[in-house]
Amino acid sequence: MKTEPIHRTSMWKFKLSAATMTLIPAAVGINYVAKALAEGLKLPVWLGSLGTFLASMLAGPVAGAISGFINNVIYGLTLSPISTVYAITSIGIGIAVGILHANGWFSSARRVFISAIIIAIVSAVISTPLNVIFWGGQTGIAWGDSLFAVMVANHAPVWLASFTDEFVLDILDKVCVAYLAFFIYRQLPQRMVHFFRDDK
Template sequence: MEKNSLQNVWKFKLSAATVTLIPAAVGINYVAKAFAEGLKLPLWLGSLGTFLASMLAGPIAGAISGFINNIIYGLTLSPISTVYALTSIGIGIAVGILHARGWFASAKKVLPAAIIIALVSAIISTPLNVIFWGGQTGIAWGDALFASMVAKHVSIWIASFVDEFVLDLLDKVVVAYLAFLIYKQMPKRMIYFFKGNEN
């Protein structure tokens, strides 16, 4: 289990390490999301940098990274992305808390952590989907499931949540394991540096 206590997880210091980490995390999010959209993958990948920032520097750093990325991505490539800045904040907070509690300590624990993060993401995103896009997500196979459920007179809120959750589940499992593997390959000195323990 990570040695970070829950008492320390909310500590946020705008150190040189954090100032370096947040733009890097935003860049990772941006490139990963553009890559997924360019290849029309059935997932987003746009929270990889948020995961890493939260794991390295805590939930506030992750939330800031996710929020900034959504704003920049929305202003440059996809206006839709701006709406989901709130979702990215939720993801950053969830990852940071779960990481501090040891949920990313082993490959076996990453799966349930990813499911929890997918739930958080879906709960925040569903009202946004309903308000702005009639309940759809913009991913074809998820929206096909949504249309099928609505045709069977399922509530638009339930259909939208299922649409969002099945996509989030796939996306967050892939991103969680990618972040886990990257984090495990980082030198301990680098991890301590970003956590504010340069000694």
């Protein structure tokens, strides 16, 4: 299924319709299960934004941002309190995905890769101050934090080391999630895709 750009003025329209009220909990559930699975298997990625990507692609950046925010709050209250801190990051991811998708940046495998890099930058820029404030600059992922430790040991500024730690992890995570979302979206029935577009 070809991914068609959405009219720029319509991508910001948000209506709490039956379709959206069904999509957001589904997206939150996908985020929750994917993140729990990644943590349980100790994967070097988070995967907790897959539902956010899909919600943004189907219903726009506002729906994606809401899905990501709710998931971080619920996940933080149930499994990992750390997650709540990054609710603002999920909002940024949802908005970035929605804008990129509306402008045709999920229309081909090559464009998806570029989109993933942009989203990773957005995520890292938002997350880095949070990492520094709450965790001394680290992310909690062992190999990323090893890079952070090496940079700090070599007298790199904490902010730069923290951003590098976060960015290398975000690149891997967002590329994985972006392609998963891209392939899932392309398999969805066109009737479903147009249902959310017509609902705006």
